[in-house]
Amino acid sequence: xxxxxxxxxxxxxAPYGTIYALESLEVVLIGAAFExxxxxxxxxxxxxxxxxSQETDxxxxxxxxxxxxxxxxxxxxxxxxxxxxxxxxxxTEDDLQEIxxxxxxxxxxxxxxxxxxxxxxxxxxxxxxxxxxxx
Amino acid sequence: MEYTVDxxxxxxxxxxYIINLSxxxxxxxxxxxxxxxxxxxxxxxxVVNFLRDYYDExxxxxxxxxxxxxxxxxxxxxxxxxxxxxxxxxYGPAKQACKIAGLPKPTGCV
Numbered sequence: 001x002x003x004x005x006x007x008x009x010x011x012x013x014a015p016y017g018t019i020y021a022l023e024s025l026e027v028v029l030i031g032a033a034f035e036x037x038x039x040x041x042x043x044x045x046x047x048x049x050x051x052x053s054q055e056t057d058x059x060x061x062x063x064x065x066x067x068x069x070x071x072x073x074x075x076x077x078x079x080x081x082x083x084x085x086x087x088x089x090x091x092t093e094d095d096l097q098e099i100x101x102x103x104x105x106x107x108x109x110x111x112x113x114x115x116x117x118x119x120x121x122x123x124x125x126x127x128x129x130x131x132x133x134x135x
Numbered sequence: 136m137e138y139t140v141d142x143x144x145x146x147x148x149x150x151x152y153i154i155n156l157s158x159x160x161x162x163x164x165x166x167x168x169x170x171x172x173x174x175x176x177x178x179x180x181x182v183v184n185f186l187r188d189y190y191d192e193x194x195x196x197x198x199x200x201x202x203x204x205x206x207x208x209x210x211x212x213x214x215x216x217x218x219x220x221x222x223x224x225x226y227g228p229a230k231q232a233c234k235i236a237g238l239p240k241p242t243g244c245v
Contacts, residue, residue: 029195
């Protein structure tokens with residue numbers, strides 16, 4: 001396709017309590033079918049979306065965090081997480097689940113999708129995009 | 136809509152997707168397949184079981200493109216292609232196979 005645009009989905013809200021996080025993920029999965037260049041960003045409370053060992057039985061909603069691990073199958077292989085947002089919430093990269101993708105151009109080697117970057121680097125990532133969708 | 140398996144009624148939506156995913160059983164799969172004019176055989180079970188495993192792991196039904204890519208990897212190019220999938224499930228592999236597998240309609244599938 002000649003007309004590939006760079007899309008960034010920005011996630012700023014906690015995974016449960018509002019529908020934003022789940023809706024964002026669904027839009028990403030639908031949008032991935034259009035073969036655009038798609039990446040995700042997680043900042044503010046959005047970093048909680050990627051935490052491991054989520055347990056939602058008590059609040060009666062589906063735990064959709066395993067779905068992030070399917071993103072590699074949809075060629076979504078860049079999940080940018082803002083380091084300052086993690087630190088402000090007492091989290092480190094070790095609190096996030098492991099999300100891998102298989103690199104087709106490198107003999108299907110497994111590589112991590114999550115990239116923890118600084119606030120300044122996040123600004124650079126945003127500046128490179130054609131389309132930014134905020135959730 | 137609803138299905139009947141061993142005298143038990145299983146509720147489904149107007150398109151035939153079952154409402155409670157926990158109602159699923161291999162016997163129900165055969166009943167749903169029959170209502171779709173599909174005869175379940177080893178090849179079709181292979182796809183249905185793959186979909187159920189995928190849903191178990193990721194909590195979504197994969198898009199057709201993803202399904203075919205994954206089958207290509209696990210079962211080889213002679214099975215991981217569009218033509219083979221549509222021979223097994225003429226009305227769309229993701230749509231029909233997911234229905235038989237007792238999964239929700241795939242995201243982005245209208």
